Amino acid sequence: MTEERVTADERRRAEGEARDLVIITGMSGAGRSEAMHTFEDLGYFCIDNLPPALIQQLVELTALPGSRVQRVAVVCDARGREFFSELAAALDALESSGHPYRLVYLTADDRTLVRRFKETRRRHPLSDECSLADGIRAERELLAPFASRADVTIDTSDMRPSELKSLIRERFAPIDEESALTVAVSSFGFKYGLPVDADIVMDVRFLPNPYYVPRLRSRTGLERPVRAYVLDQPETEEFLGRWYALLDHLLPGYVREGKAHLHVALGCTGGQHRSVVLAEQTADHLRKAGYPVNVSHRDIAKDRSRE
Incomplete structure (x- = not known):
């Protein structure tokens, strides 16, 4: 997280106007759906497969007078195809406006991703005209800039879904809700x-x-x-x-x-x-x-x- 974003976040919290924005991206099959469900359980307003160009509009909408939405989590990933290319510009715009956010990057090794896709029989979003292994390789290259830019990186290769949920709760639940059931x-x-x-x-x-x-x-x-x-x-x-x-x-x-x-x-x-x-x-x-x-x-x- 850049110094500007930390400063803006602290300022908004001091003013009592902080709105927590979490942007989730990463490899298909690495647990994005499980992560989204966990954020929903934590009380976040969640949107899956959001075109990155709409992030700024969502921020403005939740900032309107009377809005009760304080925590937002969105997933932006390769399923968005050509729209996904706008994610870098959307992150830059958030930083320029001083709006704090956290970028969560989910990944797993190639062998684990291949196994998960074969078990679920789902189609990889980038494997329409190539093999599953080639689709995974292409997605990893596409996401490389965001892997290095992430505030939180989670490798789920050896994780059970319950362990991923526990880790997200530990890192993102408000202090008084970390162990809430x-x-x-x-x-x-x-x-x-x-x-x-x-x-x-x-x-x-x-x-x-x-x-x-x-x-x-x-x-x-x-x-x-x-x-x-x-x-x-x-x-x-x-x-x-x-x-x-x-x-x-x-x-x-x-x-x-x-x-x-x-x-x-x-x-x-x-x-x-x-x-x-x-x-x-x-x-x-x-x-x-x-x-x-x-x-x-x-x-x-x-x-x-x-x-």
């Missing part, structure tokens, strides 16, 4: 079907059911009598101890793998009593552990008068 905790009723987007599903139908206590049947797990009934059961106390220990073991692993969102769903028969109480308890435990948590109860308001 947003957790959605929900309750549901098995009789209404499983939540399709759940990552972890826990069946709590083995616990005593308040439904069979007449004074509790019409109440929900958000009400004190139902909560007391469920939590006072010896089976519940033992379950929560084991359940919390499992979550405490699993969630740091998801963080290390670069997962940004996790949905934990607890289900009982109707989604009105046991699962509601235990979803609330689970959410409280995870908040105390430092995770941002949202809690919801999918089936708590179902009209059971027709059942």
Whole structure:
């Protein structure tokens, strides 16, 4: 990064007007798509395969009064064909205007790139009239000026996708978000079907059911009598101890793998009593552990008068 860009960046941050711009380029097959998904998870406004000539317009658009877009990541690469030749001029224009940016260059060795293209059976953007190896060679020559100009170079030859995600999070996540994993905790009723987007599903139908206590049947797990009934059961106390220990073991692993969102769903028969109480308890435990948590109860308001 040039001295002018550092100075401009510091000035904008001091004025509270900094807008983080990340430009991603590099070899096809080196992980650009994975990188883009990671930036999306970090809250960046992302555009894939953007013609470089439009970068300045994007900067101006996000700088308009009232814009809430503070972080932008764009991918410019050889897929843009003749448009890609404008990238150098676009970077020069950003530097001349004093707008800070970071250029991320993703690469991998030729053998790895050939293997990845053969595994995915994708067409290399520069191999229409030549072999895959020749297309890779031509792309490397095309990108050489940007490889030397990059602020961050990442060689993904020996990286798993999760390792690339972790590295990007480490380098680009705001300090207070570096290890953030947003957790959605929900309750549901098995009789209404499983939540399709759940990552972890826990069946709590083995616990005593308040439904069979007449004074509790019409109440929900958000009400004190139902909560007391469920939590006072010896089976519940033992379950929560084991359940919390499992979550405490699993969630740091998801963080290390670069997962940004996790949905934990607890289900009982109707989604009105046991699962509601235990979803609330689970959410409280995870908040105390430092995770941002949202809690919801999918089936708590179902009209059971027709059942």
